[in-house]
Amino acid sequence: MTPSRDELAWMYRNMVLSRRLEETISKIYFEGKTPVFNMANGPIPGEMHLSNGQEPVAVGVCAHLTAEDIVTATHRPHHQAIAKGVDLDAMVAEIFGKATGLSGGRGGHMHLFDPKVNFACSGIIAQGLGPAVGAALSRKLRGLPGVAVAFLGDGAANQGAFHEAMNLAAVWKLPFVCVIEDNSWGISVPKSASTAVARNDVRAAAYGIPGHYVAGNDPLAIYEVAGEAIARARAGAGPTLIECETYRLAGHFMGDAEGYRPKGEKEALFAADPIPKMRARLLAEFGFSEDELVAAEGAAADRVAAAIRFARDSADPRPEDALTAVFA
Amino acid sequence: MTGTIVKSNERKLTIARSMAEALAQEMRIDPTVFVMGEDIGTLGGVYGNTRGLIEEFGPERVRDTPISETGFIGAAVGAAQDGMRPVVELMFVDFFGVCFDAIYNLMAKNIYFSGGHLKVPMVLMTSTGGGYSDGGQHSQCLYGTFAHLPGMKVVAPSNAYDAKGLMTAALRDDSPVVYMYHKGLQGMGWLGTEPGATVHVPEDSYTVEIGKAKVVREGRDVTIVSLGIGVHHALKAADTLAQQNVSAEVVDLRSLVPLDRDTIRASVAKTGRLIVVDEDYHSFGVSAEVIASVVEHDLSVLKAAPVRVAYPDVPIPYARVMEQFCLPSPAKIVAAWAQMAA
Structure with a gap:
């Protein structure tokens, strides 16, 4: 399964959009936080978990999804939200805690919900799986189309919720795909010290379902494997477990000193940055022109700038609105 | 009832x-x-x-x-x-x-x-x-x-x-x-x-509004607020108290969230006395919330300090005599009245 030219352009555009957004956020994040770093200060307060480096997983999977499909994401959700088509203005405004944000400032960057494109998050490790499995059950019970994808980190595969949800999806043969982003770190603890198996795809055997490992942080390889899994789910053949090797170019959160990284790791990760690699392949193998890519990159930068402007220009929520929307 | x-x-x-x-x-x-x-x-x-x-x-x-x-x-x-x-x-x-x-x-x-x-x-x-x-x-x-x-x-x-x-x-x-x-x-x-x-129970479908308590027995001298099985303890206690010429009103909360504070307050405003019966643990729970609903609204309605009949703050024991010792009961509610009236 090879992506079409349009799909390749879409994948590249969204990778660049996500990266550009996070680069911009990471600059704005430190406004008001220097010289003394206090997470509560500045236009973007609180924890900030960047996904840069992990864009290939989001686009390789979401290229196969439409708005009616369901995605649940994690505390590190920006790339997946963008690839799923979450409204960028409202998403960035939410990150800024503005009244125009997805939830009017109630959720924040770990709690991005856009029901129009069936996107939801949980900031608790592995707890996006249950809701994704339930959404898949909902579609199966009603005979409605749609596949649910839960994204999680490799650390989440050691949570009990992972086991429960995988077993449930498998025993009920639901249209569900579990996608593990293996960035090899759970904050400061390496996967080798936390996980009894080198690759989580082998855990699929415990549920009697197919498991795949995709090496290389390669959007095209992820596209291919995810495409098969999603087609399988759509056909009613049940769930698949996919683990994708990827890299977290930033720390766990902004302000993370990353002292746990071995010497030279960051340099190697940046040398393997998937965006320049994809760019080179589009030029060399897929007949894209330099002008096309420059135009796509410019469009992404403009889109991010517009979203940031929208967020900055938006009003703060009325404080008393904190007391609303507790119940439907 | x-x-x-x-x-x-x-x-x-x-x-x-x-x-x-x-x-x-x-x-x-x-x-x-x-x-x-x-x-x-x-x-x-x-x-x-x-x-x-x-x-x-x-x-x-x-x-x-x-x-x-x-x-x-x-x-x-x-x-x-x-x-x-x-x-x-x-x-x-x-x-x-x-x-x-x-x-x-x-x-x-x-x-x-x-x-x-x-x-x-x-x-x-x-x-x-x-x-x-x-x-x-x-x-x-x-x-x-x-x-x-x-x-x-x-x-x-x-x-x-x-x-x-x-x-x-x-x-x-x-x-x-x-x-x-x-x-x-x-x-x-x-x-x-x-x-x-x-x-x-009527055969036809019907709803009971969530968030509405109910006065299941009217009385003048004391309000007993409870939920679940505690309501039955309260009704039995009210029967006993009636033999002592004490008229107890019993409020069945039915819902905890939203809590029908108005019904609780109206009842206590009438009786001036409050006993809360709760099989949940004594501290930091429903019983405290019910009392707070009254006292932070209008302390002046109370003729006596409210009393709680709740589960003591211990894990629930197995032995029958121990568990029964801990559980709320009609007798404990009657005793709570005695304490309040003393």
């Missing part, structure tokens, strides 16, 4: 039967309602509250789950957000420890996190209460634990009429509802059963 005069030929149901009837009636008219939980299918629920459903609606809509509370309660959240109206059963409320994230971080918060754009219409049924020597992990009430956390409505019926109406209301609510039923009221003979819970 529902305020209706029960004729001898009128149909009486147990709480278990009335819960199952509400579920069946709603499943007939709303195809998005389905039930998930451990042993709720073929067995009909350990406490009988799903009996007959699988025969009528089949195993797709009456779905036995693996022993995976985190998995299937989390799944119910996702199904609810996707347009279904799932009902899940947590067999014993004590088991919330293995699945509370799905309950309080997902179920209770996703409406808020969506800014009100999402509905999470689901019902979490769970059994509460002890008194039958099931030990400290199968006998708790934990009303306060659930009611404390925002984003979930919480109901706790004391009789079959309210049980049916509250269930129907819960099934039609667009927000999550925790439905806490007391094992000692279910009408399952093997658990020992409070006969007062089995009352006349």
Whole structure:
């Protein structure tokens, strides 16, 4: 399964959009936080978990999804939200805690919900799986189309919720795909010290379902494997477990000193940055022109700038609105 | 006790039967309602509250789950957000420890996190209460634990009429509802059963509004506020007190969230005295909340300090004499009056 030219352009555009957004956020994040770093200060307060480096997983999977499909994401959700088509203005405004944000400032960057494109998050490790499995059950019970994808980190595969949800999806043969982003770190603890198996795809055997490992942080390889899994789910053949090797170019959160990284790791990760690699392949193998890519990159930068402007220009929520929307 | 005069030929149901009837009636008219939980299918629920459903609606809509509370309660959240109206059963409320994230971080918060754009219409049924020597992990009430956390409505019926109406209301609510039923009221003979819970239940579907308490016995001298099985203790205590020429009013909370503070305040404004009966732990719980509702509103109505008859702050013991020593009872309520009147 090879992506079409349009799909390749879409994948590249969204990778660049996500990266550009996070680069911009990471600059704005430190406004008001220097010289003394206090997470509560500045236009973007609180924890900030960047996904840069992990864009290939989001686009390789979401290229196969439409708005009616369901995605649940994690505390590190920006790339997946963008690839799923979450409204960028409202998403960035939410990150800024503005009244125009997805939830009017109630959720924040770990709690991005856009029901129009069936996107939801949980900031608790592995707890996006249950809701994704339930959404898949909902579609199966009603005979409605749609596949649910839960994204999680490799650390989440050691949570009990992972086991429960995988077993449930498998025993009920639901249209569900579990996608593990293996960035090899759970904050400061390496996967080798936390996980009894080198690759989580082998855990699929415990549920009697197919498991795949995709090496290389390669959007095209992820596209291919995810495409098969999603087609399988759509056909009613049940769930698949996919683990994708990827890299977290930033720390766990902004302000993370990353002292746990071995010497030279960051340099190697940046040398393997998937965006320049994809760019080179589009030029060399897929007949894209330099002008096309420059135009796509410019469009992404403009889109991010517009979203940031929208967020900055938006009003703060009325404080008393904190007391609303507790119940439907 | 529902305020209706029960004729001898009128149909009486147990709480278990009335819960199952509400579920069946709603499943007939709303195809998005389905039930998930451990042993709720073929067995009909350990406490009988799903009996007959699988025969009528089949195993797709009456779905036995693996022993995976985190998995299937989390799944119910996702199904609810996707347009279904799932009902899940947590067999014993004590088991919330293995699945509370799905309950309080997902179920209770996703409406808020969506800014009100999402509905999470689901019902979490769970059994509460002890008194039958099931030990400290199968006998708790934990009303306060659930009611404390925002984003979930919480109901706790004391009789079959309210049980049916509250269930129907819960099934039609667009927000999550925790439905806490007391094992000692279910009408399952093997658990020992409070006969007062089995009352006349109309066959037609009806709702009991969530968030409305009810004065189930009127009186002048003291207000006894309770919920679930405690209401029956309170009514028995009121009978005893009446023989002492003390007129006790009994308020059945029926819902904890929203809490009907107005009904509590109106009753205490009339009687001037308040006893709260709660089988949940004494401290930081429902009993304190009920008292606070009164005293922070108008301290002047009180003629005496309020008294709590609640479970002492200890894990629930196994030995029958120990457990019975700890549980609220009509005699303890009468003693609370004596303390208050002294």
